[in-house]
Amino acid sequence: MAEKPKRPLSAYMIWLNETRESIKKEHPNSKVTEIAKYGGEKWRALTDKSEWEKKAAEAKENYEKELRKFEANGGSVTETKKASKRGGGKAAAASKSKAKKKPVSSEEEEESE
Secondary structure, eight states: OOOOOOOOOOHHHHHHHHHHHHHHHHSTTOOHHHHHHHHHHHHHHOSOOHHHHHHHHHHHHHHHHHHHHHHHTTOOHHHHHHHHHHTSOHHHHHHHHHHHSOOOOHHHHHHHO
């Protein structure tokens, strides 16, 4: 089965990816965290963000189409989320649920009859 599509980038992240190199040139000896900080300052100062918001909206539409296709081909969003939170796929989830069941002894079976 194909993997679940990745979530789309936000307008800020699209802009930052396009602008990162110019920020690095302006601040050549900066660390990654400092470049992100400078990027955030520049983003907040921008008055017209419509170009990147449009790109983000297109990316979101594409993501939603891919997600519907994924679900139509048997993929389940909830199973994928649960499996990733547990730290494994369906096999790991199945083995955990089996481990939780208490074995029934022959004495308990006789008592229940």
